[in-house]
Amino acid sequence: MRRKNLEEGSCAQKFVLLAFDFSGAYDNVDYRLLRVGLLEQDIPLCFITWIWQFLRDRRARVVPHGTLSDVRAFRAGLPQGSRVPGTTAYMYADDTAALCAANDIGTAKERAQQAADTLSAWARAAKMQVAGEKTQALVLSQWSRDAVDCTLRVAGKTVTAGDHLSSSE
Numbered sequence: 324m325r326r327k328n329l330e331e332g333s334c335a336q337k338f339v340l341l342a343f344d345f346s347g348a349y350d351n352v353d354y355r356l357l358r359v360g361l362l363e364q365d366i367p368l369c370f371i372t373w374i375w376q377f378l379r380d381r382r383a384r385v386v387p388h389g390t391l392s393d394v395r396a397f398r399a400g401l402p403q404g405s406r407v408p409g410t411t412a413y414m415y416a417d418d419t420a421a422l423c424a425a426n427d428i429g430t431a432k433e434r435a436q437q438a439a440d441t442l443s444a445w446a447r448a449a450k451m452q453v454a455g456e457k458t459q460a461l462v463l464s465q466w467s468r469d470a471v472d473c474t475l476r477v478a479g480k481t482v483t484a485g486d487h488l489s490s491s492e
Contacts, residue, residue: 337428339435344457428469455480
């Protein structure tokens with residue numbers, strides 16, 4: 324006999340994993356928004372000032388086909404190298420994933436959609452863009468039927484869960 328409305332975590336969990344991709348993640352970082360975000364995080368002002376000075380007034384030039392270009396000032400971008408219930412976010416550099424869990428697959432899918440909507444809204448506010456066409460989804464469950472018909476909308480694109488995640492470049 325199955326019990327309805329089991330307490331969260333009291334039975335085998337169902338998961339939907341979303342692996343997001345950002346379009347031009349490093350190229351589109353707005354320095355002013357980054358500075359405001361750092362100030363809101365209670366980070367020591369001397370460190371924020373150091374980061375601000377490092378990013379501000381960066382200049383570069385390139386040598387395509389042996390010809391030296393003019394110097395270009397950067398107003399955005401970073402030098403490379405440099406909460407929804409039941410959802411855990413995993414972030415590293417420009418890679419972001421959300422693992423959405425629930426006792427039933429329907430709730431896990433709802434949470435995954437809410438995570439996708441929340442991240443897309445945050446990205447727009449931060450002058451960034453989620454690449455919905457490159458975002459991937461994966462259902463993790465002991466029942467293969469849970470993975471059937473798992474589609475989500477990410478940044479206006481339909482993402483259908485597959486049986487594995489592809490490595491990104």
